[in-house]
Structures are given as structure tokens and as C-alpha cells.
Amino acid sequence: MHLGKVMVVFGTRPEAIKMAPVVKELKKVEDIETRVVVTAQHREMLDQVLDLFHIVPDYDMNLMKHRQDLYSITTGVLNGMKDILIKEKPDLVLVHGDTSTTFAAALAAFYQMIPVGHVEAGLRTRNKYSPFPEEMNRALTGRLAELHFAPTDLARDNLLAESVPSFKIWVTGNTVIDALLDTVRPDYEFPPGLEAIDFNHRILLVTAHRRENWGNRMRDIFSALIELVEEFPDVEVAFPVHKNPIVHDLAQEMLGGRERFHLLEPLDYEPFAHLMSRSYMVLTDSGGLQEEAPSLGKPVLVLRDTTERPEAVDAGTVKLVGTVQEKIYNEARRLLINQDEYQRMAQAVNPYGDGKAARRIVKEIKEFLYVRIGSY
Ligand code: UD1
Ligand code: UDP
Numbered sequence: 001m002h003l004g005k006v007m008v009v010f011g012t013r014p015e016a017i018k019m020a021p022v023v024k025e026l027k028k029v030e031d032i033e034t035r036v037v038v039t040a041q042h043r044e045m046l047d048q049v050l051d052l053f054h055i056v057p058d059y060d061m062n063l064m065k066h067r068q069d070l071y072s073i074t075t076g077v078l079n080g081m082k083d084i085l086i087k088e089k090p091d092l093v094l095v096h097g098d099t100s101t102t103f104a105a106a107l108a109a110f111y112q113m114i115p116v117g118h119v120e121a122g123l124r125t126r127n128k129y130s131p132f133p134e135e136m137n138r139a140l141t142g143r144l145a146e147l148h149f150a151p152t153d154l155a156r157d158n159l160l161a162e163s164v165p166s167f168k169i170w171v172t173g174n175t176v177i178d179a180l181l182d183t184v185r186p187d188y189e190f191p192p193g194l195e196a197i198d199f200n201h202r203i204l205l206v207t208a209h210r211r212e213n214w215g216n217r218m219r220d221i222f223s224a225l226i227e228l229v230e231e232f233p234d235v236e237v238a239f240p241v242h243k244n245p246i247v248h249d250l251a252q253e254m255l256g257g258r259e260r261f262h263l264l265e266p267l268d269y270e271p272f273a274h275l276m277s278r279s280y281m282v283l284t285d286s287g288g289l290q291e292e293a294p295s296l297g298k299p300v301l302v303l304r305d306t307t308e309r310p311e312a313v314d315a316g317t318v319k320l321v322g323t324v325q326e327k328i329y330n331e332a333r334r335l336l337i338n339q340d341e342y343q344r345m346a347q348a349v350n351p352y353g354d355g356k357a358a359r360r361i362v363k364e365i366k367e368f369l370y371v372r373i374g375s376y
Contacts, residue, residue: 002031002033002173003029003031003032003366003369003370003371003373003375004032004033004090004091004092004369004372005032005033005035005088005089005090005091005092006026006032006033006034006035006036006086006090006091006092006093006094006316006365006369007034007036007038007085007088007090007092007093007094008023008026008034008035008037008094009021009037009038009039009081009093009094009095009101009316010037010038010039010095010096010101010102011038011039011040011041011042011046011061011063011073011099011100011101012041012042012045012046012099013042013045013046013048013049013098013266013348014097014099014286014287014288015097015099015101015102016038016046016049016050016053016055016367017049017176017179017288018096018097018120018174018175018176018178018179018288019094019096019175019359020049020053020055020179021175021178021179021182021358022094022119022175022358022361022362023036023053024053024358025054025074025358025359025361025362026362026365028362029362030098031364031366032365032369033088034365035058035059035088036055036056036057036058036059036063037057037058037059037060037062037081037084037105037295038057038059038060038102038371039061039063039073039076039077039080039081039104039105040060040061040062041063041064041066041068041077041099041100041101042064042243043062043064043201044048044243044266045243045285048266048268048269049207049269051268052183052269052270053179053267055168059084061076061077063076063077063079063080066102066245067245067246069353070100070107070133072221073100073104073134073232074100074103074104075104076104077101077104077105077108077122078098078104080109081104081105081109082102082108082111085108085112085114085295087108087113089114090114090264091108091114091369091372092114092115092116092117092147092365092368093105093109093115093116093117093281094116094117094119094365095109095116095117095118095119095141095145096118096119096120097119097123097134097138097287098120098122098123098131098134098135098137098138098141099134099137099288100133100137101139101365102118102137102138102141103136103138103141105136106118106140106141106144107140107144109144110144115146115147115368116141116144116145116146116147117145117146117147117148117149117361117365117368118138118141118142118145118147118149119149119175120138120149120151120155120174120175120359121138121141121142121145121148121149121150121151121155121159121169122142122148122150122151122154122155122156122157122159122160122169123138123151123155123158123308123309124138124139124155124157124308125306125307127306128152129212129305130212130305130306131210131212131287131304131308132211132212132308133211133213134287135308138285138308139162142159142162142164144323146168146335147168147170147235147364147365147368148164148168148169148170149170149172149352149357149360149361149364150169150170150171150172150289151171151172151173151174151311151352151357152171152173152174152352153171154310154311154312155171156169156171157274165198168237168302170360170364171357171363172228172353172357172360172361173352173353173354173356173360174291174352174353174357174358174366175353175357175358175361176288176291176292176352176353176354177291177292177295177352177353177354177355177357178352178353178356178357178358179195180209180271180292180295180296180355181275181299182355183270183357184271184273184274184277184296188270188274189321190271190274190275191271193250193271193273194238194262194264194275195263196262197236197238197262198236199278200231201235201236201260202232202234202235202236202239202280202329202336203236203237203275203278203279203285204225204228204235204236204237204279204280204281204282204284205237205239205275205276205279205281205282205283205284206237206238206239206283206284206287207240207242207282207284207285207289208221208237208242208247208284208285208286208303209242209244209247209285209286210285210286210304212297212304213285213304213323214247215247217323218247218250218323219250219254219326220323220324220325221283221285221303221323221325221328222251222254222255223325224325224326224328224329224332225261225283225328226254226255226258227329228329228332228333229258229260229261229324230258230334231333232336233262235280235336236260236262237255237260237261237262238262238264238275238279239251239255239261239262239264240266240267240268240272240275241263241264241265241266243266243322248267251263256318273292275294276289276293276298277293277296277298277367279298280281280298280336281298281299281301281332281335281342281345281346282298282299282300282326283300283301283303283332284300284301284302284303285302285303285304285323287308287309290302290307290309290312290318291312291352293315293317293318294312294318294348294349294350294351294352295316295348295349295350295352296348297319297346297347297348298307298317298318298346299317299335299345300317300318300319300333301319301321301328301332301335302319302320302321303312303322303323303328304320304322304323305320305322306320307320309352311351311352312349312351312352314343314351315347315349315351316345316347316349317345317346317347319331319345329348
């Protein structure tokens with residue numbers, strides 16, 4: 001029985017990684033027509049993920065512009081989605097997380113009165129400017145959504161506290177764990193390009209890109225890294241630098257050419273995940289890394305003042321350290337010199353899922369479409 005058409009929309013690297021397992025599961029269901037739409041809010045960083053997971057989009061809005069701002073992405077997605085939605089008339093639009101693509105695509109679907117499913121629903125810091133604009137993007141998407149796929153119990157509780165009815169929420173785990181388990185394997189060998197890294201040394205894996213860290217906060221982060229590398233001769237920094245020129249230019253200015261600093265192009269997900277699994281610890285302001293690194297048993301120092309992912313903090317493998325240079329230096333130094341402290345944080349814990357999140361999501365989508373047919 002034909003159940004209907006599901007349109008999966010995403011635009012950035014992390015959304016693509018986390019939606020890839022859902023697309024794979026959806027495509028296994030013959031009774032569902034799946035359409036993949038990429039806004040291409042990111043270009044190269046998105047294409048890396050599409051290639052790895054063999055996803056060929058049905059629509060590519062090709063929106064990315066260098067140094068784009070929130071207005072241009074939001075209106076570009078909103079207008080671009082209008083034509084696609086009118087032509088395709090999907091029964092459900094699936095969005096992920098908290099980017100401008102997420103919110104604008106959900107709004108576009110709402111304007112056509114098409115129900116929205118929100119994957120990775122219910123994450124909250126309750127500080128509307130941190131992370132910015134993600135906290136508001138996901139809260140607004142939550143208001144628009146009909147189906148809420150919450151990764152954890154805590155995320156479900158956040159939605160219940162906002163009066164989302166419990167029968168519209170499913171705790172599924174986070175699809176990032178599906179993607180990670182699909183990718184990491186013991187016999188992996190790195191492709192050419194990472195030879196300069198000495199894996200006999202302790203590798204600090206660093207990523208940073210958040211808007212609220214642009215400028216002096218990022219300078220502080222980089223200064224702390226310089227202090228650490230100067231103090232510990234067996235420490236190297238591997239930093240795949242985000243394509244955003246604001247991040248890229250500052251990283252080059254402060255860290256370029258320094259001994260034991262490896263400023264890399266954004267890595268494909270496969271080498272990146274293995275680099276994470278072979279690192280000593282992770283310092284990051286990313287959201288996704290806070291979910292992946294704990295399952296690989298890597299301590300994470302989060303370079304932010306707030307986190308919407310407190311589960312691994314509670315489990316003891318993630319610590320929120322902020323962006324003050326001295327604090328970052330002290331916390332990282334402690335993990336470099338105190339092995340008891342390090343071992344306490346380096347436990348593999350997995351509060352974010354068991355690798356079956358996409359299956360659970362697709363099961364509920366089938367149920368939703370089935371009931372919908374019955375109600376016509
Ligand atoms: C976006 C999301 C953020 C998410 C992050 C993941 C918004 C507002 N921000 O932030 O929530 O955590 O992606 O990485 O939705 N660029 C390239 N090539 C690429 C990607 C980006 O050159 O493949 C450059 C472009 O100059 C672009 C700029 O980076 O204008 C910023 O991209 P944008 O998507 O606006 O913001 P991010 O900081 O990547
Ligand atoms: N990632 C990657 N290559 C890199 C850096 C990160 O594939 O060079 C992956 C990482 O494993 C995670 C995701 O990209 O799954 C995180 O993306 P990002 O930090 O851009 O966004 P956020 O998670 O903060 O939204």
C-alpha cells in the first residue's frame with residue numbers, strides 16, 4: 001500500500017551526517033516515496049557527506065554564498081522551499097536540529113500546511129542567545145512540528161515542559177550514533193594528507209566555529225592551545241578548520257605555521273571519526289562532537305558557556321569549560337598531567353543512542369502515514 005511521500009530537507013554538514021541514516025532507512029521502505037532536498041547552506045562540507053553516504057539529492061538549492069548572513073540563508077530557504085513544496089506536495093517534511101535551514105524549511109512547510117517531523121527535537125539551553133541562533137531555531141521548529149523525535153529522555157522532558165503532547169514525542173536516540181557506528185572500524189587506514197601528525201604524541205583534536213565565539217573568545221581559545229603545546233612537547237593539535245572565513249582567517253593568523261599545530265581542511269566524516277577515535281582528548285564548541293566523542297571514550301572540553309547536551313556532562317565524560325583562556329588551559333593541563341582524572345573522563349558512555357535511532361524514526365513515520373491515510 002502506498003503510504004505517502006516524505007521530503008527530507010537539510011543543508012549543512014552536521015544535518016547531513018545525522019539525516020543520512022534516516023534517508024537510508026526511508027529508502028528501504030517501498031511504500032514510502034522519499035525525496036531528498038538539500039538547501040546547500042554549506043557546499044563543500046555538505047558534498048563530502050553526500051558522497052560518503054551515497055546520497056543523490058532530488059533537489060539542490062545551491063544557496064551557499066561566501067560570508068552569507070542569517071537573513072539571506074533564511075529567506076533563500078523559505079523561498080526555495082515554496083516552489084519545491086508546491087510541486088511535490090509531500091505528506092511529511094522532515095528537518096533536523098537547529099540550523100537556519102531547519103527553521104526556514106519547517107516554516108515553509110507550515111505555510112503549505114504540510115506536517116513537519118523534527119529529528120533531534122527538544123534540545124534546549126533556555127538561553128536564547130547561546131548557542132546563537134540555534135537555540136531559537138530549534139525552539140521555533142519545535143513549535144511548528146507535528147512529530148518530535150527526541151534523542152533522549154531529557155529532550156522529551158523539555159518538550160513536555162513546553163506543552164507538546166506526549167503522544168507526539170518519541171525517544172529514539174540520536175542518529176549521529178547510527179552514523180558513527182556505521183563508519184568507525186578497527187582496521188581503518190587514513191588517506192594521504194595526515195602524515196604530518198605524529199600519532200605517538202598525544203593529539204588534541206580541536207574544532208571551533210560557533211557564532212558566539214567569533215572574535216575575542218576564539219582568540220582566547222587559540223591562545224590557550226598555544227600555551228598547552230608550548231608546555232607539553234608530546235602534545236600536538238589537529239584542527240580541521242571550518243570553511244567559514246571568519247574562523248579560517250583567525251586560525252591561520254594565530255596558529256598557522258606553528259610547530260605541532262596541524263591546521264587541516266575540513267575532513268571527510270570517515271577520517272574525522274577515526275582521528276577522533278585516535279586522539280587523546282577533544283576540545284570543541286561543536287554540538288555533534290559532544291555526542292560522538294563520549295561513545296569513543298574520549299574526554300571532551302566544551303568551549304562554550306552553555307550546552308543543550310548535558311547528558312554526557314552528567315555521565316562525567318564531557319566538561320563545560322567556557323572560553324576564558326586560563327580556564328581552558330587549566331582544565332586541559334589537568335587532563336594531560338593527572339592520569340586518574342583523565343581515566344575518570346575517558347570512559348566510553350553512550351547516553352545518546354544505540355545506533356538504531358533511524359529505524360525507530362522511520363517506524364513512527366510509517367505509522368503516522370498509515371493513520372493519516374485512514375483519516376482522509
Ligand atoms: C552553520 C549553522 C550552525 C551549524 C554549522 C555546522 C546556521 C545559522 N548556522 O554555521 O548551526 O552548527 O553550520 O557547521 O544555520 N562555508 C564554505 N563552505 C562550506 C560551508 C561553509 O565556504 O561548505 C563558508 C561560507 O563562506 C559561508 C560560511 O562558511 O558563508 C558560513 O556558513 P553558514 O552555514 O552560514 O554558517 P556556519 O558557521 O557554517
Ligand atoms: N566533522 C567532520 N569533519 C570535520 C569536522 C567535523 O566530518 O572536519 C563532523 C563531526 O564528526 C560531527 C559534525 O561534523 O558529526 C559536526 O559538525 P559541526 O561541528 O560543523 O557542527 P555542529 O555539530 O556544531 O552543529
